[in-house]
Amino acid sequence: MTEPFGARLRHAMDERGPLCVGIDPHSALLTAWGLNDDVAGLERFSRTVVEALAGRVAVLKPQSAFFERFGSRGIAVLEKSVEEARAAGALVVMDAKRGDIGSTMAAYAETFLHKDAPLFSDALTVSPYLGYGSLKPAVDLARENGAGLFVLALTSNPEGGEVQHAVRTQDAAGRDVGATMLAHLAAENAGEEPMGSFGAVVGATLGDLSSYDLRINGPLLAPGIGAQGATPSDLPAVFGAAVRHVVPNVSRGVLRHGPDVVALRDASDRFADEIRDAVEAA
Numbered sequence: 001m002t003e004p005f006g007a008r009l010r011h012a013m014d015e016r017g018p019l020c021v022g023i024d025p026h027s028a029l030l031t032a033w034g035l036n037d038d039v040a041g042l043e044r045f046s047r048t049v050v051e052a053l054a055g056r057v058a059v060l061k062p063q064s065a066f067f068e069r070f071g072s073r074g075i076a077v078l079e080k081s082v083e084e085a086r087a088a089g090a091l092v093v094m095d096a097k098r099g100d101i102g103s104t105m106a107a108y109a110e111t112f113l114h115k116d117a118p119l120f121s122d123a124l125t126v127s128p129y130l131g132y133g134s135l136k137p138a139v140d141l142a143r144e145n146g147a148g149l150f151v152l153a154l155t156s157n158p159e160g161g162e163v164q165h166a167v168r169t170q171d172a173a174g175r176d177v178g179a180t181m182l183a184h185l186a187a188e189n190a191g192e193e194p195m196g197s198f199g200a201v202v203g204a205t206l207g208d209l210s211s212y213d214l215r216i217n218g219p220l221l222a223p224g225i226g227a228q229g230a231t232p233s234d235l236p237a238v239f240g241a242a243v244r245h246v247v248p249n250v251s252r253g254v255l256r257h258g259p260d261v262v263a264l265r266d267a268s269d270r271f272a273d274e275i276r277d278a279v280e281a282a
C-alpha cells in the first residue's frame with residue numbers, strides 16, 4: 001500500500017525544504033536558453049530542469065499547457081519528465097487544472113491519478129468551479145492510489161477575486177467561494193496525520209489572508225513568488241499560523257537562470273534558503 005501523498009509530501013518538505021519549482025517551458029525561456037521553440041527544445045529544457053533539481057527540491061510542478069501545445073510529442077516529453085523526476089526522488093505535482101462534470105472528471109482522474117497511467121503524478125491541480133462535488137471521482141481515485149489534489153481556492157492572479165470572493169447567498173455563514181473550498185478541504189483532511197493529501201492553491205501574492213481559515217490540515221500550494229512579484233519574506237504575513245503547511249512555488253524566477261545546471265541549482269537553493277529563513281522566523 002502506497003503511503004498517502006500528504007504523508008509523503010510532509011516527509012519531503014521536512015527533509016528537503018518546502019520549495020516547489022515549476023517546469024514551465026515558455027517559448028521565451030526556450031529562446032533565452034538558446035533552444036528552438038520545438039519538441040527537441042522542449043525535451044532538452046525539461047531534461048535539464050529535472051537533472052538539475054529533481055534530486056534536491058521536494059516538488060517539481062510541470063505546467064502541462066507548455067507541453068500540450070506541441071501535441072502528442074509534447075505529451076510524450078511530459079510523460080518522460082514525470083517519470084524521470086519521480087525516479088530521481090522529487091514528488092511531481094501536475095499542474096493541469098482539470099475540472100468538469102463528475103463523469104468526465106473521472107476520466108481526468110484516470111489520466112493523472114491512476115497508478116498505471118502513463119501520466120501518473122503524485123498530485124494534480126484541479127478547478128472546483130463546476131462545484132466541489134464534481135471533483136469526487138478525483139478525490140476517490142487519489143485516495144485509492146496514494147495521490148493528492150490541489151484545489152484552486154484563492155489563486156495568485158488579480159482576476160481571480162471576481163469568482164473566488166463572491167459570497168454565496170445560500171451560505172448561512174456568509175463565506176465566499178474561496179473560503180467554501182477551504183472548508184471542503186478541511187473536511188476532506190480531517191483526522192489525517194501528519195497531514196492530509198488534499199491541498200489548496202492559495203497565491204503568495206494575495207497579502208493578508210487572516211480573514212480566511214487556512215487550517216485545512218493539508219498543503220497550501222503557493223504560486224506567485226518571483227515573476228509575479230511575491231517574495232519568500234511575504235509568506236508569514238500572507239499565511240500566518242498556516243505557514244508551515246505552505247509549499248511555495250517558483251517557476252520563471254528559477255528557470256530564467258538556465259540552461260546552466262549549476263546556475264539553476266544555485267537559484268533554487270537561494271529561494272530555498274530564503275523560504276527556510278522566513279518560515280523559521282515566523
Ligand SMILES: O=c1ccn([C@@H]2O[C@H](COP(=O)(O)O)[C@@H](O)[C@H]2O)c(=O)[nH]1
Pocket residue numbers: 022024063095154155156157201203223224225226227228249250251252253
Ligand atoms: O493561482 C495560480 C495557480 C497556478 N499558477 C501556476 O504556477 C506557475 C507560476 O509560474 P511563475 O513563473 O512562478 O509565475 C505557473 O505554472 C502558473 O500557471 C499560478 O501562477 N497561480
